[in-house]
Amino acid sequence: MTITPPALSVFEALESEVRSYCRSWPAVFDRAQGSRMYDEDGHTYLDFFAGAGALNYGHNNPVLKRALLDYIERDGVTHGLDMGTTAKRAFLEAFQDVVLRPRDLPYKVMFPGPTGTNAVEAALKLARKVKGREAIVSFTNAFHGMSLGSLAVTGNAFKRAGAGIPLVHGTPMPFDHYLDDTVPDFLWFERLLADQGSGLNTPAAVIVETVQGEGGINVARPEWLRGLAALCERHDMLLIVDDIQMGCGRTGSFFSFEEAGITPDIVTLSKSIGGYGMPMSLTLFRPELDVWEPGEHNGTFRGNNPSFVTAAAALDAYWTDGQMEKQTLARGEQAEEALRAICAEHPGLGARYRGRGLVWGLEFADKARASAISRRAFELGLLVETSGPEGEVVKLLPALTISPEELDEGLRILARAVRETA
Structure with a gap:
């Protein structure tokens, strides 16, 4: 496929230099449906990016779109701060009945603002308020958001440098496998505490991702997560699981921590919780932690009612019968098999793959190779991004609703991109 980069336009002339994804994918997109995007010149792209995980149910999912259009056409409330609305009530009832009760999770629900970093900031603020302490422990290669509190518990040096001020009250510890399993889990952490x-x-x-997405698709073992939960309990620390990218079924189960059999004190959700790709986030916490005073943490866009509508529709359509989890795990096995074959085909590249459910990473010894593969994949009609501290991992994040045929098509394009850049 021949792609002519758009000429100097309003994007280059007016938009800030901070833009990034448009540099990797120099096209002007016009339409999207399911797992495909279309640019204004008629080129088609298979999307293995899914809005950085905000589109688990694909672009313009017809079930969610119908619910949204019906709501808008009847003049349903769009902006409601934290007022009671029928849309919010329907979402809360669905979330309780479909997600919380079947998993015996006791959480209260807080709407902290429209983005993932809003959810993290609220979680950190609440933890400090409850415990009366300032320090937060995070992990190497973590990513929790771009506002100051979230950056303080993020590992990436480039992103941290953008803060412009010292990022304090956060201490990093080694994530699972960071020390190549040469020392017992949490030896350093426990020694420092004692x-x-x-x-x-x-x-x-302590704040943790069960799978570090931006950090390079680093997967924590269930036993490591159980050990962390036990450590937090022994030392009177709250456990926060950041499930913003890995929740809502990305790893198979609705919450990524379910496999480990733990119940975090606080959980953050965003991205695909809204279903349709519109802004929405949640901070969940045990009832005894709900020590907020009315209005103590607020914001203008806490109540995105159209997102409540599509979120409730997504829960009803995909999470009432257990089929979504089974389908995601099956698609994950399909992806793993293809990545195993790619690594076997190119033993000299030092390639390794890892992942869970429908989030996978392909890492290369030559750290620049991942970016070259991503560029070639784009030329061939596949959208994939890179992750890891040096962009050394090709990151696969297709929609959970992708068909086996579309997944196979994208994996074949990826294999070709690897082959043609080897």
């Missing part, structure tokens, strides 16, 4: 001379202030909370 030693009065370590310089580590007793943390209010």
Whole structure:
């Protein structure tokens, strides 16, 4: 496929230099449906990016679109702050009946604002308020958002540098496998907690991703997560699971921590919780942690009612019968098999793959190769991004609703891109 980059336009002339994805994919997109996007010149792209995980149910999902159009056409409330609305009530009832009760999760639900970093900021703020302590422990290669509190518990040096001020009150610890399994899990962390001379202030909370997406598709073992939960309980620290990208079924189960059999004190959700790709986020927490005073944490766009509508529709359509989890795991096996074959075909590239459900990463010894593969994949009609601290991992994040045929098509394009850049 021949793609002519758009000429100097309003994007280059007016938009900030901070833009990024448009540089990787130099096209002007016009339409999207399911797992495909279409640019204004008529080129078709298979989407293995899915809005960075905000489109688990695909672009313009017809079930969700119908619910949204019906709501808008009857003049349903769009903006409602935190007022009671029929849309919010329907979502809360669906979330309780479809997600929380079947999993015996006791959480209260907070709407902190429209984005993932809003959910993280609220979680950190609440943990500090509950425990009366400032320190938060995070992990190497973590990513939790781009606002200051979230950046303080994010590992990426490039993103942290953008803060412009010191990022304090956060302490990183080694994520699972970070030390190549040469020392027992949490040996350093536990020693610091026990030693009065370590310089580590007793943390209010620990925040963790079960699979580090932006960090390079680093997958924590269930036993490591169970060990972390036990450590938090022993030392009176709250456990926060950031499920913004890996929740809503991305790893198979609705919450990514379910496989480990743990119940975090606080959970953050965003991206695909709204179903349709519109802004929405949740901070969930145990009832005894609900120590907020009315209005103590607020925001103008907490109540995105159209997102409540599509979120409830997504729960009803995809999470009432257990089929979505089974389908995602089956698609994951399909992806894993293809990535195994790619690595076997190119033993000299030092390629490794890893993932869970429908999030996978393909890492290369030559750290620049992932970007070259991503560029070639785009030329061949496949959208994939890179992740990892040096962009060394090709990241696969297709919609959960992708068909086996579309998934196979995208994986064959990826294999070709690897072959043609080897």
